[in-house]
Amino acid sequence: MESGAAARGTNTRAKGGRSRSNGTTEVDTAALNRLLTAMTAMRDGNFRKRLTVSGEGVMSEIAAVFNEVADRNLQLTGELTRVRRVVGREGKLTERLETGACEGQWAAAIDASNALVDDLVRPVSEVGRVLSAVAEGDLEQRMDLRAQGADGSAHPLRGEFLKVGRTVNGLVDQLSAFTDEVTRVASEVGTEGKLGGQARVRGMSGSWKDLTESVNTMASRLTAQVRDIALVTTAVAKGDLSRKVTVHVSGEMLELKNTVNTMVDQLSSFASEVTRVAREVGTEGELGGQAKVPGVAGVWKDLTDSVNLMAGNLTAQVRGIAQVTTAVANGDLSQKVTVSARGEVAQLAETINTMTETLRTFADEVTRVASEVGAEGLLGGQAQVPGAAGT
Incomplete structure (x- = not known):
């Protein structure tokens, strides 16, 4: 006959099984089926499946451990989902997975995930730093092609990270070279007055090449326009009124071209008219000539009026003197020179x-x-003639 303790031990039922007299545990098939179903769900990625923990025994402990494994898997996937949303969508690049109470390989998996995020975020942060500097006009910044590890050690970038780094640095190098050349040409042409400068940026292609060529075209055209205008104005300064600005221009430069050419035309017309009047009056003796320069205004009109006034006064004075001397020659001694005159003409x-x-x-x-x-x-x-002298 079994003792009471032995009887209780024999009759004691654990979760999903009962103990046998030989020390082994008889497991309930239904409990095993529930465990298999839960493990299959976990294998298929369903970490929300749980086993009911009740009573004591091995199956109860197995159920508790299974639930803990499911909890940790669910926590890990939740953290991965959260960090993916916060980092990938919200752009908060400093967010990382929380370790919590994980130990061992669970903690190692979280650390590895965080290290992966670090490795992915670091180039993005570097690109952002360099591009922000470029946007603010600082072309001195470059991406570091070496990454710092969690332990402080540095290792060179590889693969796509290295490609991105070199691309960004190449972009900044091209921008810097382009800016330097444009600044040099602008300084030479606009400040120092050295025409003919051209931007030279090696290795340019695409839009950068187009921009460089546009700057060079602008500088070349400006050089041609300014030099042509300078050539004409220099000729005018030397008395050559036969030149005109002929370079192809548009906009305000066209207005300047037309203004210079109009100035040359007016100067040429003025010079021609003054020469004609001077020749008629001074050489050919044809008095009464007047300079006629259509469309003149301002100083040019004043100059034309002055020449005409001079010619008019000279004509009146000479004709007045000629009238008196003709009268004297004809025996008429009653005439007097009455024309208004000054200086030597007045003395005459x-x-x-x-x-x-x-x-x-x-x-x-x-x-x-x-x-x-x-x-x-x-x-x-005796004839008395006061003041008479000579013959």
Whole structure:
């Protein structure tokens, strides 16, 4: 007969099984089926399946351990999902998986995941840092082609990371070279006045090549335009009014071209008219000529008016003097030069008037003496001509 303790031991049922007299445990088939179902669900990725823990015994412990494994798997996948959302979608690159109470390979898996995120985020952060500097005009920054490990050691980037790093650094190098060349050309042309400068950036292609060629085209055209205008204005300064600005231009440069050419035309017309009037008056003796320059204004009109005033005054003065001298030649000593004059012309007018007055006095005296002696018989008369001299 079995003792009471032995009987209780024999009759004691564990979770999903009962103990036998030989020390082994009889497992309930239903409990094994539930365990198999839960493990199959876990294998298929369902970490929410749980076993009911009740009573004591091996199956109860197995159920508890299974549930802990499922919890840790669920926590790990939850953390991975959370970090993927926060880092990948929200852009918070400093977020990492939380280790929690995990130990052993669970902790190693989380550390490996965090290290993977670090490795993925680091190049992105570097690209962002360099591009932010570029956006702010700092072209001195470059991506570090060596990555720092968690232990502080450095190792060179490889694969796609290295390709991205070299691409970004190449981009900044090209931007820097392009900026330096454009700045140099702009300084030479715009500040130092050295025309003909061209930007030279090696290895450019695509849009960079197009931009460089655009800058060079602009500099080349500006050089041609300014040099052509300078050539014409230099010719004008040297008295050559035959040149015109012929370079192809548009916009404000076209307005400048037309203005310079109009200036040359007006100067040429003015010079031609002044030369004509000077030749007519001074060489050919044709008085009364006037310079006619259509469309002049400002100083050019003032100059034209001054030339015409000079020619008009000279004509009036010469004609006034000619009228008096002609009258004298015709025996009319009553005429006087009355035209307004100054300087040497005024002296000439005064001299002619004095001459006429002297001639008139001389004629009157000679007539008087001749009348007294020849007609009245009064001998001894003398002609008195005050101020007379010479012949």
